[in-house]
Amino acid sequence: MKRLSLLFVVALAACSKHPIVVGSKNFTESDILGELVAQKLEASRCAVDRRLHMGGSLICDAAIAAGSLDAYVEYSGTALTAILHQPAMTDRAAVDRTVTASYARRGLRWGPNLGFNNTFAMIVRRDYAQQHGLRAISDLRKVQSEVRLGFGYEFVERPDGWPGLVGRYHLNVAAPPKTMDLGLTYKALAAGEIDLIAGNSTDGLIDSLGLVALADDLHYFPPYDAAVVARNDIDRKCSGASAALASLANTIDDATMRRLNYEVDGKKRDVAEVVKEFLRR
Amino acid sequence: MMTANIARATGEHVMIVAIAVVIAIAIGVPLGVWAARRARAGGAALRVVDAIQTIPSLALFGFLIPIPFIGGIGMRTAIVALILYSLLPVVRNTVTGIRGVEPSVREAGVAMGFTPRQLLLEVELPLAMPSIVAGIRIATVTAIGVATIAAAIGGGGLGTLIFRGVAMVDTRLIFAGALPAAALALIADAVMTMIERRLIR
Numbered sequence: 001m002k003r004l005s006l007l008f009v010v011a012l013a014a015c016s017k018h019p020i021v022v023g024s025k026n027f028t029e030s031d032i033l034g035e036l037v038a039q040k041l042e043a044s045r046c047a048v049d050r051r052l053h054m055g056g057s058l059i060c061d062a063a064i065a066a067g068s069l070d071a072y073v074e075y076s077g078t079a080l081t082a083i084l085h086q087p088a089m090t091d092r093a094a095v096d097r098t099v100t101a102s103y104a105r106r107g108l109r110w111g112p113n114l115g116f117n118n119t120f121a122m123i124v125r126r127d128y129a130q131q132h133g134l135r136a137i138s139d140l141r142k143v144q145s146e147v148r149l150g151f152g153y154e155f156v157e158r159p160d161g162w163p164g165l166v167g168r169y170h171l172n173v174a175a176p177p178k179t180m181d182l183g184l185t186y187k188a189l190a191a192g193e194i195d196l197i198a199g200n201s202t203d204g205l206i207d208s209l210g211l212v213a214l215a216d217d218l219h220y221f222p223p224y225d226a227a228v229v230a231r232n233d234i235d236r237k238c239s240g241a242s243a244a245l246a247s248l249a250n251t252i253d254d255a256t257m258r259r260l261n262y263e264v265d266g267k268k269r270d271v272a273e274v275v276k277e278f279l280r281r
Numbered sequence: 282m283m284t285a286n287i288a289r290a291t292g293e294h295v296m297i298v299a300i301a302v303v304i305a306i307a308i309g310v311p312l313g314v315w316a317a318r319r320a321r322a323g324g325a326a327l328r329v330v331d332a333i334q335t336i337p338s339l340a341l342f343g344f345l346i347p348i349p350f351i352g353g354i355g356m357r358t359a360i361v362a363l364i365l366y367s368l369l370p371v372v373r374n375t376v377t378g379i380r381g382v383e384p385s386v387r388e389a390g391v392a393m394g395f396t397p398r399q400l401l402l403e404v405e406l407p408l409a410m411p412s413i414v415a416g417i418r419i420a421t422v423t424a425i426g427v428a429t430i431a432a433a434i435g436g437g438g439l440g441t442l443i444f445r446g447v448a449m450v451d452t453r454l455i456f457a458g459a460l461p462a463a464a465l466a467l468i469a470d471a472v473m474t475m476i477e478r479r480l481i482r
Contacts, residue, residue, distance in 0.1 A: 180435040184342055190347075191352075
């Protein structure tokens with residue numbers, strides 16, 4: 001009987017130790033960063049429940065607001081416009097201030113910044129860019145009567161996506177964009193089915209598929225600095241959690257992120273393995 | 282404007298499903314007849330059709346995009362994928378139906394001097410018809426649901442509204458795609474029931 005009650009107490013103690021739930025959005029970089037946060041927490045002896053590759057920013061935000069997620073990596077520009085519904089701003093410090101304050105009011109902690117800016121990138125094939133003399137987004141006016149567009153659903157709908165870009169650059173593209181799964185746009189671009197996609201500046205596939213990103217010469221896209229978002233009460237689940245997350249500050253620059261993405265997308269390596277290797281350095 | 286969007290998406294959806302199912306029948310029934318007669322080769326064909334069913338749609342699209350003529354992006358690729366997914370119930374049920382024909386009935390036909398062609402068209406296919414139609418019915422109703430993936434490759438249809446709704450967390454938009462799809466499935470099921478009754482009578 002005594003042994004049984006002891007077993008009961010032990011079981012109860014195990015149950016009360018809820019794991020920290022770490023999420024990510026549905027693309028490679030977000031999976032890598034989710035795995036990075038997870039492994040960093042595990043190194044501080046926190047139990048982690050991974051919920052990676054969830055359906056986009058707004059799903060992750062709804063989940064963390066509801067308490068189903070404890071942490072995930074978000075981008076400042078996305079938080080500002082898509083989640084907080086604020087007008088886009090190009091001043092990096094102002095974006096950080098606004099987002100930090102707004103998240104604090106929602107019981108969420110913004111930061112630390114991981115150290116890189118993954119802004120939107122308008123991407124074309126290198127041969128297409130050379131053939132038509134495209135260097136910057138303004139140059140798209142040269143091809144607006146014939147360029148074929150393919151975008152993910154989020155980019156077409158977001159106010160800081162295609163609709164706003166058309167206005168800022170005074171583009172008048174003849175054909176409406178084909179909307180499709182974001183991951184398939186690269187394949188379709190490389191296969192020559194479309195000519196212009198909206199990717200991310202840290203995508204590892206840009207170099208490996210022979211593509212180029214057009215310069216945002218009018219500074220349309222707001223900064224998209226990657227930062228860890230965590231619930232304020234995360235330390236209640238594991239006392240070392242906040243310190244573990246803080247140690248990630250400024251550990252990844254743009255080039256490092258592109259390289260990590262390429263390890264997974266280009267070399268088809270396992271995300272957990274790539275992250276483990278990165279943390280070992 | 283919303284109503285016009287829903288109507289257009291529904292029209293595209295019906296077109297994708299109708300073309301895919303008709304072609305799946307045109308391929309699947311002859312394939313099933315052939316598979317029913319050859320135990321070994323037929324079994325291999327059935328395993329291929331089974332295996333196709335397990336390929337995730339996004340992976341299948343990834344394979345199809347670089348292929349000329351049947352691939353690329355847009356409605357055509359979506360239809361090709363849907364044909365592949367619709368083959369299984371059609372082929373399986375055709376095989377089951379043909380194999381289920383009583384040997385004595387077939388022998389009676391042979392004794393009456395039927396050619397192999399007459400045997401197929403006048404004995405085997407009519408007797409297998411309830412099973413084949415049941416397979417087509419499963420293929421049609423399933424295809425209406427599966428056709429929402431056309432939106433992942435710029436193919437249009439009701440999935441466009443659902444994908445946009447998911448991207449923007451707009452529940453109304455998701456329902457605007459999901460409810461007409463459910464209604465289409467119910468209508469298709471009712472129509473197929475009518476056809477089944479008429480054929481079995």
